[in-house]
Each structure stands twice: as structure tokens, then as C-alpha cells.
Amino acid sequence: MDILTHTLSGVAIGTVAVAFSDKSLKESLLIMVLAAFAGALPDVDAISLWSHFDGTLGKLFHLSHSGRDIYSAKFWYSHHAFMHSILAAILFGGGTVLLKSSLESKFCKRSAGSFSDVLWRNRHLLMAMIAAYILHLAEDMITPAASWGGVNFFFPMKHYTGGTGDIWWWNNYDIFLIVVGVILFNIMVLVSQRFVRFSAHKFTLTIFAVGFALALFQIHSRDIDYAYSGQCNNYQELEAYSKAQQKEILGDKTFRFMVWFDGKLKVYF
Numbered sequence: 001m002d003i004l005t006h007t008l009s010g011v012a013i014g015t016v017a018v019a020f021s022d023k024s025l026k027e028s029l030l031i032m033v034l035a036a037f038a039g040a041l042p043d044v045d046a047i048s049l050w051s052h053f054d055g056t057l058g059k060l061f062h063l064s065h066s067g068r069d070i071y072s073a074k075f076w077y078s079h080h081a082f083m084h085s086i087l088a089a090i091l092f093g094g095g096t097v098l099l100k101s102s103l104e105s106k107f108c109k110r111s112a113g114s115f116s117d118v119l120w121r122n123r124h125l126l127m128a129m130i131a132a133y134i135l136h137l138a139e140d141m142i143t144p145a146a147s148w149g150g151v152n153f154f155f156p157m158k159h160y161t162g163g164t165g166d167i168w169w170w171n172n173y174d175i176f177l178i179v180v181g182v183i184l185f186n187i188m189v190l191v192s193q194r195f196v197r198f199s200a201h202k203f204t205l206t207i208f209a210v211g212f213a214l215a216l217f218q219i220h221s222r223d224i225d226y227a228y229s230g231q232c233n234n235y236q237e238l239e240a241y242s243k244a245q246q247k248e249i250l251g252d253k254t255f256r257f258m259v260w261f262d263g264k265l266k267v268y269f
């Protein structure tokens with residue numbers, strides 16, 4: 001799936017986590033920003049497609065394959081490999097919490113406490129980051145298998161999960177709009193909570209669940225199977241169809257707006 005929807009899915013998770021915590025505005029914003037970061041982070045393994053990869057990182061690590069080959073291969077540092085695993089989700093979530101805590105104790109002269117104290121104190125941030133990361137992996141599992149056969153969810157096991165091809169790599173404007181809707185509604189709930197006391201977490205969780213169910217419905221309502229493994233013989237055709245399908249789903253006006261928005265972005269969307 002596209003990087004923007006991945007990142008915003010992280011924000012949506014962040015809004016739920018914030019409602020469960022009783023943190024200050026600053027801490028709440030930090031949870032949302034780091035959840036967004038966790039939602040985007042797995043795709044850092046696409047760096048091998050960077051035009052200067054072979055002359056820089058490839059050279060530094062004495063890699064015998066070109067970045068383009070690495071991207072489609074099944075090395076642990078290839079796309080959809082280690083970075084797309086539950087192990088990476090836990091390591092990066094836990095690592096961020098430990099780093100945050102050590103920075104706080106260094107600069108704010110606040111005692112970090114024991115390891116379990118640190119994890120407990122930052123449990124909302126930790127859960128938000130891990131959940132956002134895993135949601136990214138789930139969003140990728142429903143794209144085509146391509147050369148990987150899904151994502152290496154259970155790394156270091158060799159098995160790849162997903163690759164169902166329920167949706168195309170991008171042109172999933174309907175899913176994007178659902179994610180944006182969840183964020184907007186949840187932010188309204190979070191803002192209201194600052195003026196009226198109520199159980200905001202119940203509302204944010206329900207809104208997230210409704211959004212999730214809507215997205216699932218949309219994913220399974222595609223009237224074409226985008227699945228392929230290895231090379232795709234009709235890539236352009238499937239890509240064009242995925243866009244045409246959005247016109248049917250969204251209607252002329254919204255579709256035109258989304259195409260305009262898509263055109264403003266530098267990334268595949």
C-alpha cells in the first residue's frame with residue numbers, strides 16, 4: 001500500500017492510544033507523531049531503490065548485488081523482509097521507548113527507574129508504535145505477492161505471509177479517505193474531552209473499529225483479483241483498472257479531487 005495511507009493509519013492508531021492515556025498535550029502529540037513514524041518505518045527497506053544506493057550503502061556494506069536486485073530478492077534486508085516482521089515492530093517500538101526514557105533522564109534529570117517501570121510508564125506509546133507498525137504489515141499482506149510472496153511477518157522464519165492481491169499497490173483512495181475520516185472524528189473526540197469529561201477511549205476505539213470494518217468491506221468489494229506472483233504480465237492494465245475502479249466507487253467529483261491530490265504528491269499514491 002502507499003506510504004501516505006500507511007503513515008496516516010499510524011496516526012489513527014495514535015488517536016486511539018492517546019484517548020486511553022492521561023497524558024499532557026505534548027505527550028499526546030508525541031504518541032501520534034511516533035505512531036505515524038512507526039506506520040511508515042517498515043518501508044525504509046525500499047531504500048535499495050534509491051538511485052545512489054549502489055555507490056553509497058552498497059559500497060559501504062560490500063554488497064555483491066545491485067540495489068534493484070536486492071529490492072526484489074529475499075535477503076533479510078530486501079523489501080518485505082526483516083523490516084516487515086513482527087520482530088522488527090517489537091524491536092523498534094521497544095527501542096524508541098528506551099531511547100525516549102534515557103533522553104528524559106539525561107536532559108530532564110528524571111530517574112528512568114527499572115526496565116519494567118519504563119515500559120509501563122510508556123505503555124501507550126509502546127502499544128501505539130507496535131500496533132501502527134503491524135497495521136502497516138497487514139496493509140501490505142493484501143497487496144500482490146510479487147517476487148516475495150507476501151511479507152516476512154515471522155522473521156527469522158523463512159515463510160512469507162499474505163500477498164493475496166485483494167487490492168493494487170496504490171490507487172486505494174477509498175481506504176485513504178476512511179483513514180482520514182477516522183483521524184478527524186477521533187481528533188474531534190479528543191478535543192471535546194478537554195472541555196467535557198467523558199470516556200473518550202470508548203468513542204475513539206469504536207470509531208476506529210467502524211473505520212476498520214468499512215475498510216475491510218471496501219477491500220473485499222473489489223471486483224477484480226489483483227494477485228500475481230513473480231513478474232506481472234499485465235501490470236499497466238491492472239494499475240489502470242485500479243484507478244478506474246476508484247472512479248466507480250467515489251463518484252466523479254470526489255475522484256477528480258483525489259486525482260488532483262494524487263498529482264500533487266511525489267510518491268506513488
Ligand SMILES: [Zn+2]
Nearest residue numbers: 042043136140
Ligand atoms: Zn510496506
